[in-house]
Amino acid sequence: MKVQPHLIFSALAITIAGFTTGSAIAAIITDWNQGNVVNSGPNGSGVYVSTIYNKPTSDGSNANTSGYISYTLLEGAAPGLKVVNNALPNPDELDPAPGNPVDNCIMAAGPSSCNGEFQSGKRFKLDQTAFDPIDLVFNLDGSTFATDNDGFYRMFQKYGNNTGVVLGGYTIGLGFGIGDDFIASGADDGLSFIDFGFNPKESEFSSLFSQGLFGTDTRRDRLQGYFSAERSGFDLAMVTEDLFQTTGLFGGAFGYEALFSNWLSYSMVPDGYFYDDDGDPLTEAILMAHYDKASGQWIMNRALDADGNVLTIAEGNEGVAFATQMDVENELILQAANLNLAACINGAVPPVACLAGVGTIEDLAKFNVTYFTNPQAFSFADSFVDNDLAYTAYRDMATFTLRITARVVDVPEPGVLTLLLVGLILLSQRRIKEYIKGNSAQV
Template identity: 30%
Template sequence: MRKTFLTSAIVGLSAALPVSATTLGTWNLDNVAVGGVPADGETEVSTIFVDNDKIDSNGQIAYTAPEAETPGLTALNDSYTSGAGTFDGCIRAEVGGTDCATGFQTGNRFKLQLTETGAVDLVFNVDPTAAGTQGGTNTDGSFATPDTNTYQVFGRAVNLTGLELESFELQLGFGVGADFEASTAGDGLSFATGLTLGPENLDAFTQYPFGLFGDAPTQNADLDGFFNNGRSGFNVLLSEDSIASDGFYESILTELNEGRGYEDLFGNWLSREMAPAGLLWDNDNDEATDALVMAWQLENGTWEALRDIATLPTAGDPDNGVDPTAGTAVSILLDPMTFADEAAAIAYFTGQGATVSTEPNIEDIANLNLNFGIALTDGIGSGFIDWASVGDKFTLRLTSVAAPVSPVPLPAGAPLLLAGVAMIGFLKKRRTS
C-alpha cells in the first residue's frame, strides 16, 4: 500500500498547509449483487462476494420494504450529536433518507447475514477532495492536528451459517478476499475512540436485541427484555484497526434473572434455525413494530412463559407495556409459568384475550447488534494514506469463528466392534492380493 511522505521542503514551511478532509462516500458494489429474492418472497438480499468475480459468498445484506430499501445499506454525511458522541455521518440501513440518528427501534441497523464463516468484506468509497483546512505543519515544523471525520455504524450481524459461533472480528483495511490488506497504525483509517456507547460508555459495544435482554429505563422503553432485564452480548477488545470478541458478558441486574444471560442459556452464538420456538403477541396491533415474545420452548419440549398479560400496569412502572388498543398490559412474571405443550401455552394466552402466534425459531436469538464508529483522519506525512493508491476506498471486514463441535460419544463396545471390522477388511485385502 502506497503512503504519502513528508519532504524536506514541506518541513521548512512556516504555516499550516491546507489539506483535504476525507469524507465517506457510497457503499461500493463492485463485489456485490443487489436485489436477490429468497424463498420467502418478501426479504431481498444484496449478496456480498469474496471478490469481484462474484462466484463465492460468505454473507449478504438483507432488507424488507418498507422498513429498508435497495440495496439495504447506505453511507451518509450528516453531522449530528447524540448520546453516543458527535459524528460527521453514519453507515446504516438504507431508508431513502439523509438522516443518521433516527432514534430507538426506527430501523437504523443494516442486517448483515453471515451465511458462511469466511470473511465478509464491505467496501466503502471515500472522497479525499472535500474541502478542509486543517493539517499540514506548524511554524516549528511539527505536524498540525489533522482533521478527522467520525462515522457511527449501526450494524447487526445475523448468524445463518448453520453453525454455533464462538467469536468474531471486525477489521479495517483495503481490498477484498485474498487481496485484503489490513490497515496499519497511524495511517488515518481507524475505529473511533472517545465514544459513549452502551451503559458503560464504551468505544465499541455489542448486545443481543433489547427485546430479549435489556432494562427498560435505559432505553426509555415500556418493557424489560424477555429473558433478562440485564443486557447480554460479547465483550470486545478494541485496537486501532480491530474489534475482536472476548467472551460473553451478562449484566445481571436482579436475582430474578440470574442464570438467564445469553451464554447461560445457549452457550454460543446460535444460528437462526437452532433457536428455540416462541409464542409471539402483536400487543399494539402494529405490523411496523416487533411482536412481543411471551413464552419459549425448552429442550424437553415444555413451554415457559416469562411474561403475562393479566395485570394492568402501575403508572410509571417500566416493567409493564400497555396495549393502547385493548387496554391490557404485559408484565414480567416473578414466577415463570410452565406448560406441558404448545397447545396448553396458547390456550392460556387465548383465555386472556390475546391472539398469539408460533415462531419456529425466535429470530433475535441469532441477531447480534454491533455498535462502533470509524474515523477517517487526514494529514501530510509518513504513514498517512495515499487514497489514490488504494482506489479511494477502504474495507470493513467481518470474520466469524465456529465453535468446536463435540464428538458424538460411541456406545460401549463400539471400539472393539470397529477394530473387528477393520481386521475383517485387512484379511480380505490379504486374500485378494
C-alpha cells in the same frame, strides 16, 4: 468507581490517516463500493439481498460469498446500506440514547436517518453464511466537512449467524482490497482504531443482543428483557491497533451464554409464542413464551392482565411450564378476560390486540454492533494515486475495507482428538481385562 466487566475494554473509532508524504485533507466516505456485490430479490417473503463476494463480480461467477445484507421495502431500500454525510440533527427526530446526535453515519438504506427515532430501522442487516471474511469496501474522496461537523461516522450494524452452526464470536479489522487480495492494515500505516477510553457508552461501542430479550431500558417505558433484566452480549478487546475481537459473552445468571452456550444460527434458535398488543403488523409482536428443548416444555416468562397489558413474571427458564403451545394460547385467553383474544388477521380494521402465534426467536441469532469511523486525516497527496496498498482491488478510486470475520467455536486439534480416542480405547480394554480377571477368580 467500579467498572462493569463488559465495559472494561476500550471503545473504538476508526481513523484513516495519510499513507504518503504531503498535506492531509479531510476525507469523506462517499458511498458503499459495490464492486464485489450482487443484488437480487425479492424472495417469497419480500426480502431483497445484496450478496457480498470475495472478488469483483457482476453476477457471482468465479467468486465465493460468506455473507449478505438483506432488507425489505417496508422499512428499507436498495442496496440495503447507505452512507450519510452532514446529517443535520433535527431536534424533533433525535434518538435520546446517550451519544446522539451524530453528524454522519453508515446505516441501513431507507427512509430513516442517522438521528431517527428509536427502532426506526437504522441498522443494516448483515448475515454470515460461511466462514471466510466478509469484505465491505467504502469509497473516499478529498472533500471537506463543514466546520461544525466532527467527521465521525457512527456504524449502525446488525450481525446475524446464518451458517447453520454455532459460532464463538467475530473479529473486525481494517485494510485494503478484498478476498485473497486483502492486505491488512499495519502499524503506523495511517489506518487504525482509536481508543476512546475504558468506560464507553453503549451508543459508542458495543455488541449487544436485543434489549427485548436481555436488558432493561431505563430511558423508555418498555418491558424488561424476556430472558433477563440484565444486558447480554459480547465483550470486546483490541488485538492490534487495526483489529478488535470478541473475548466471550457476558450477561449474568440468565445471560445468553448461561442459556444457549454459544452464538446460535437461525436454524437453531427456539420457537416462541408471540402476542401482538396493538394489532399492527409493522410493529414487533411481544414474546410471551419459549420452547425449551431440554425439558420439552413451553416456558412462559410473561403474562397478561385482564385488559391485555403485558406483565413480566419470570426470567430464563424459570417461568410457568406448559406441555403444548395450545396450552400457552389458552392461558393467555383466560388471563385477558376483558378482551376477546383471537388469532391476528392481516389488515384488520380497526387493528386490535391479537395472538400472533408461534415463530422463531430470530433475535437470538443476531445482535447489534456499534462503533465509529473517523476518516478526517486521510491523505490525498499526489503520490497517493500510485499507492498499491490502497488500490489492491479498486484502482479507480480511494477505498478502504472493513473486514468482518466469524470465529468458529474452538474444538480440539485433530491430534488431540486422536490421543483422546486412543486413551478411551486403552481404558476400555483395561476395564474389560479387569472384569474378566475378577469373574475368573470367582469360578
